[in-house]
Amino acid sequence: MTNNPWLDQYPDEVPHSYDYPKQNLARFLVDSATLYPQHIALDFLGKKITYSSLLKDVYRFANALHQMGVRKGDRIAVMLPNCPQGVIAYYGTLLVGGIAVMTNPLYVPREIEHQLTDSGAKIIVTLDALVDRVNKAMENHPLERIIVTSLKDYLPFPKNLLYPIKAKKDGMAANVEYNERVLSFVQFLKNSSEKSFEVPVDAEKDLALIQYTGGTTGFAKGVMLTHMNLVSNTIQAQLWFYRSEIAKETYLAALPFFHVFGLTVLLNQAMYIAGTLLLIPRFQIDEVLKTIHKKKPTVFPGAPTMYIAVIHHPEVSRFDLSSIQICISGAAPLPVEVQERFEKMTGGKLIEGYGLTEASPVTHANNIWEKRKTGSIGIPFPDTVAKVVHPETGDEMPLGDIGELVVKGPQVMKGYWNRPEETERTLRDGWLFTGDLARMDDEGFFYILDRRKDLIIAGGYNIYPREVEEVLFEHPDVEEAVVAGINDPYRGENVKAYIVLRKGSIVTEKELKSWCKERLAVYKVPKIYEFRESLPKTLVGKVLRRKLIEEENEKLVNQSKVDL
Incomplete structure (x- = not known):
């Protein structure tokens, strides 16, 4: 690894390489509980x-x-x-040698059916309010057991008594009929032994997790992550946060654990260093600001939309956010404007990182306290190598040229569940082909231009959405912006901007166009602007660019029907 220029950018405290323990991922919890039994692991809305x-x-x-x-x-x-029951079910599954299949509670029956049948899950742990949806999804493939819990089961008094009233109001009330197949989570634990139990695993071969990727086109694929993949990525992230203190950090857990980013940088990492997790079941900005003000978290990993929500909150100055020391942003590009404002507001460090489900997920991050570069995803983690290659030939590109980012390291997946052809296409000689267009500078900092499939080609020119979005974000009236390529019979594609304005702002298409013209080559300037109340997002806060393109294609189909 001596030729890798990014190693010169490492802080003295961060090793280039590390000997990762070959162990069950759940050992992080077992070891911390042995050393710090009385330390608070979870704080769930006041229940410690x-x-x-x-x-x-x-x-x-x-x-x-x-x-x-x-x-x-x-x-x-x-x-x-995010609730205690999820943490218990996850680590309990790992200790019995099982494979966790983390599933989004917002999934509709079609998505649930695909994920559970594809993975071959026998048992699901879910909320009482979701049992009907699970049964509907699995009509043709009934599960062996459904273990059912309610959020009130782990709420403190008097919230546990008030919860049923709130659930009814929110349309989350549920009557569950328990039987041999449908079991109560609380009873399930009550009738069991607390004797220590751990099935031996081969950390490098045995799976801890099958994590389904977004699946913006077609059905989601199950990414196979071993115990070793997740153990190494958790430790890599910890080596990067070298100033963090054992049993002293408090994590704001707003990123969901059913997403691998939340699982690694929050749950697994907090357990590894005996941190305290402030569990946030759903990201609601008012609640998040109150929690930061009152509970003083030190670490707040998130998606850019979370930080955008903080800096644009009309009463943000009323809250003390000074406890926040470290934030790593992932899941989507972090606009420079957002980074600068958030750091000024909190006094903490907000760095951009990069990863993908197939890499457990983090492969790159900017230095937290040393040299970083705006607009860059930073440098590769310890034991991680990366290069930029020609998307067709796989040959390494000259320094500074744009190509596909490929990575290699202990955190890279074993492959896709039951999809050997896709595995072969994505994993070649240990290199993970990310599908992202990137370049590397002479100091080893990497820059993501965009997903290969998000590249806009207008009139023969390559246009990277991120570059245009950065310019739009700099406009004082723009709160959120996303750019996509839409069909154009003459130019191939047109650049279209979808804009969410700040509250009370009035800005015209003409003004935005002239703003862009001053800052971008003419062929990159969006031709069309659509002002919206909100943008479609995943639960992690990643804007669904494909959804916007699908909407555009639907409009075209409908228009052609009208024309006929």
């Missing part, structure tokens, strides 16, 4: 759970699964928001 208490519940869950006949390699789906 110590490491010792959490581990006992995890052992109960693992023992109960074993009693039920769950064996090594069996898949257990967990479809919950």
Whole structure:
């Protein structure tokens, strides 16, 4: 690795390489509970759970699964928001040698059916309000067991008593009929032993997780992540945060754990260093600001939309945000304007990183306290190598040229579940082909231009949406912006900008166009502007550019029907 220029940018405290323990991922929790039994592991809306208490519940869950006949390699789906039950089910599954299938609670029956049948999950742990949806999804492939919980099961008094009223108001009330197949989570644990239990695993071969990727086109693919993949990525992220202190950090857990970014940089990492997780079941900006003000988190990983929500909140000055020291932004490009304003507001460091589900997920990040570069995703993590190659030939590109980013490291997946052809296409000689267009500068900093499939080609020119979006974000009246290529019979594609304005702002298409003309080559300037109240996003806060393009294509189809 001596030829890799990014190594010269490493802080002295960060090693170039590390000897990662070959162990069950759940050992992070077991070890922290042994060393810091009375330290608070989880704070769920005021209900505090110590490491010792959490581990006992995890052992109960693992023992109960074993009693039920769950064996090594069996898949257990967990479809919950961020709550203690999700943490218990996740680590309990790992200790019994099972494979967790983290599932988005917002999924519709079609998505649930695909994920559970594709993974071959036998059991699901979910909310009472979601049981009907699961049953509907699995009509043709009934699950062996559904383990059911309610958010109130782990809420503190008096919230646990008030929850049913709120659930009814929010349309989340549920009457569940329990039987041999449908079990109560609380009873499931109550009837089980808290004796320590751990099935031995081969960390490099055995899967800890099947994580389904976004699937913006067609059905989502299951990414196979081993215990070693996730152990190494958790430790890599920790080596990067070298100033963090064992048993002293408090994490704002607003990123969902059913997304691998939240799973690694929040759940696994907090357990590794005996941190405290402030569990946020759903990102609501008012609640998040109150939690920061009151509970003083030190670490707040998130998506750009979360930081945008903070800086644009009309009453943000009323809240004390000074406890925040470290934020790593992922899931989407971080606009420079957002980074600068957030850091000024909190006094903390907000850095941009990069990753993908297939890499557990983090491969690159900017230095937190040393040299970083705006607009860059930073440099590769310890033991991670990256290069830019020609998208067709796979040959390495000259320095500074644009090509496809490929990465290699201990965090790179084993492959796609039951999809050997796709695995072969994406993993070549240990290199993960990301599908992202990038360039590297002479100091080893990488820059993502865009997904290969998001590249806009207008009149023969290559246009990278991110570059245009950065310019739009700099406009004082623009809160959010996304750019996409839409069909044009003459130019091939046109650049279209979708804009969400700041509250009370009035800006015209003409003004935005002249703003862009001053800052971009004429062929990059958006031709069409659409002002919207909001943009379609994933639950992690990633803007769904494909959804906008699909809407445009639908309009074209409808228009052609009218013309006929």
